[in-house]
């Protein structure tokens with residue numbers, strides 16, 4: 001579990017994160033959504049320690065990450081897997097070498113053990129036969145999967161993905177979402193995803209945090225989003241007429257289920 005307590009981050013006199021508090025549970029896919037420039041990437045960089053917050057606390061399983069020295073932070077970082085935007089693979093390395101990279105940096109064991117672990121991860125993301133290929137020889141969706149294999153090779157407790165679906169078609173995006181969700185549940189990982197992808201929000205949003213101008217404007221699940229009366233959230237999620245119609249249809253479907261009637265009346 002990761003907990004944010006009133007975190008603030010500024011660049012010069014521009015405050016990007018204006019006191020954000022949130023809890024991200026393990027075994028769940030926690031989504032951070034919000035328009036471009038709302039501070040999603042800055043927030044993720046602060047959580048993983050690539051940027052320092054100005055104030056507030058970040059706790060990893062109750063341990064205060066913000067108060068740790070470099071050596072202690074390093075121990076937490078080894079438990080973090082990260083899928084960067086655009087996959088960020090090393091072009092001059094094969095798929096196998098890319099996935100092995102974190103093992104060479106942090107891992108122990110001999111080359112045979114490392115190769116075995118890499119192959120396990122490649123099998124897990126359905127890239128069994130791609131080990132000897134170079135990034136330039138594989139598709140965008142395959143690159144994302146190599147990125148995921150690299151992110152999980154050290155058995156992370158925490159997984160961060162910045163826009164894992166950017167540049168992918170809707171079907172491939174759903175496969176990537178499904179894979180991330182399966183891994184999250186299978187290994188009880190605390191997963192945090194920054195996304196613009198509405199399919200992701202509606203399909204795998206166990207816990208959604210909507211950021212608006214540096215504050216947490218709304219938080220809830222993909223089911224609750226359908227009934228939310230938050231105007232800013234609705235303008236963001238259901239931006240087109242088509243999606244507004246879809247929302248109404250989904251509301252009607254869910255209205256058949258009694259437990260949602262009360263929520264709808266209350267406007268939660």
Ligand SMILES: Nc1ncnc2c1ncn2[C@@H]1O[C@H](COP(=O)(O)OP(=O)(O)OP(=O)(O)O)[C@@H](O)[C@H]1O
Nearest residue numbers: 011016034035036037038039040041042043194196
């Ligand atoms: N290193 C930096 N120095 C100064 N300003 C920065 C820096 N990094 C980000 N910002 C500013 O912080 C704000 C939030 O940026 P951020 O990248 O977090 O947005 P985002 O929500 O991830 O957007 P997108 O959806 O486009 O990825 C922007 O106004 C950006 O210019």
Ligand SMILES: [Mg+2]
Nearest residue numbers: 040041042194
């Ligand atoms: Mg971003």
